[in-house]
Amino acid sequence: MTEAIYFDNNATTRIADEVREAMAPYLDRLYGNPHSMHTFGELAGRAVNTAREQVAHLLGCRPEEIIFTSCGTESNNTAILSALETRPDKDHIVTTRVEHPAVGGLCRKLSEQGLAGKRWRLTELPVDGEGMLSLPDVGNAIDGATAAVSVMWANNETGVVFPVERIGGMCRDKGVLFHTDAVQAVGKIPVNLSELPIDMLSLSGHKLHAPKGIGALYVRGGVRFSPLLIGGHQERNRRGGTEAVPNIVALGKAAELAAGRMEDERTRVRAMRDRLERELLARCPDARVNGHRESRLPNTANISFEYVEGESILLMLDAHGICASSGSACTSGSLEPSHVMRAMGVPYTAAHGSLRMSLSVYNTEAEVDRVIEVLPPIIRRLRDISPFGRRAPAERT
Amino acid sequence: MWDYTDKVMEHFLRPKYAGEIENPDLDATVGNITCGDALRIMLKLDDAGRIADARFQTFGCASAIASSDALIELILGKTVDEAAEVTNDDIAEYLGGLPEQKLHCSVLGMEALQKAIAQYRGEKFELADEGEIVCHCFGVTDKLIEKVIGEHGLQTVEEVTNYTKAGGGCGACHGRIREIIAEVRGRVAEAEAAGGQDPRRLTNVQRMRMIEQTLDTEIRPAVRRDGGDVELVDVIGPEVQIAFRGNCAWCRTREFTADGFIGEKLREQVDPEITVEDVSEQLPGI
């Protein structure tokens, strides 16, 4: 088998060589604790500072506004819980129906079970058939008791990009805290917090070619904050726990690389994605793209193939060394298709056959060619096996 | 990723019996596209009633396709009566096991087979066509749920979901599934206590008590939900006399209810000979 073709970069990404090299010394010789009073610790401390600057540079914010965390999930949890805790007089959260469980699951728990004897009202905003939010809905959802609005920047399944600037603006006008889960956006599209009305933003290293287990939370200067992890004085008292120096260094390097690669993502990666989509739709009847065509990430293609089931597509692709993912029931670990597909009202017939291919700067035109060659016969084969498998009109007699 | 055996992957990637048969003698489809899996089997019988040829078409995940192929492998060359003995366990075992959450794929195979056999025998396909739908998300009847609970000694809703998908959607039916588990287990315990006694040899008092019990657990909750009630008036041989009380919704449909719904439950749980007579009108003072 030739080397795997990895089209699953929204799930996780390969660690960039440069990132691995940058972090390696901190896994080896430079194992100091940044807070120790000796040169050894000082070296680690300086590396953490550099990384903080690199991340701040990518986001267009100040280094003090960055808190390193263990992952995107921790960033999201910290942001939402902090917002609620610092607004004890409020009892309402606004989010969307298509959030990652790191936001959606937490908010649902806060409304269904509550925390410390308090329960929050929850508004989960719907999306339309293209996975897009309606701005008036956001405005209407906010009331006097709203503690926070948390809306993802880009959706992990469809790549749909929400108008966070407009949403943030509405929140600011109404004096409500705005958090965005930007785990899928950071590194793929430009983010400039100095010009955006965003109070908190979450990101995760392993989505931008850093290792798993490192994330960051941006908290705008002046925004009230309450830590999730109570412990030592690390991160200026905002997150207890000795810094994961190698991972932090890695995230810093990945942020620096991402800034330099954004143009490639915007042009070459987008062109590959578009070609992939175009060719597959041309070769496979009864297929459709899920998600808004314009307002979406340059790397993500989510296509539904009617009458076939996603897990079967994935395993047949895997047999050809091609990695992708699906929102089908069988692969979502439940018996229902993904909550994103359902929120969009994608018919079940199409939701079960949804295939997500997410590219990165490491992918090549030759890999796109290969998928265009391999996938259509797989769809045809599965439709032949399926009792609903319709053939293309030309093939029907 | 699922931990599929090599055998599952082999039958998924290279199924031997995928396809269609022209003019099959038996042709049965179970499941549907919204539920995420569906299976159609087509069988050709020879003069001796043996399954001479068989093909399947499946919409579903890898284990659904592999289970379909395994099913055909298991029934080819058998008579219909022999094939009727094949269970979902046989399918799972043939494949070297299935992940727990995928057991419903093997049950789908068993259902398709049972449906084809019902066709052959000119019977109703009771797993789906009879009984009440419990799980509306996946269209699963109490009959199928009772069957898997009984056959596999299931104790939790999660296990029932693994086998049938029932309860894997909105979750509204979890309470009802728990009830069915309790009922089936109660019945099993009762049968054991009674030493597997033939219902026809029950004393009249025992019969009366079982009928009361069935009315209580199976029928009254549904009737009362609509504001009505049902009373046991008399038992005369195989004839059970009942009367309705209260809500009119039940009065209007009670003919259907008496002989259909109630009769069916009593025949199933107490004695297959039972007939139900509605005597509400003949009683004074309603």
Ligand SMILES: Cc1ncc(COP(=O)(O)O)c(C=O)c1O
């Ligand atoms: C949109 C979104 N938010 C949050 C997360 C969680 O990030 P992590 O895996 O770092 O906890 C993910 C990744 O799966 C994601 O796609």
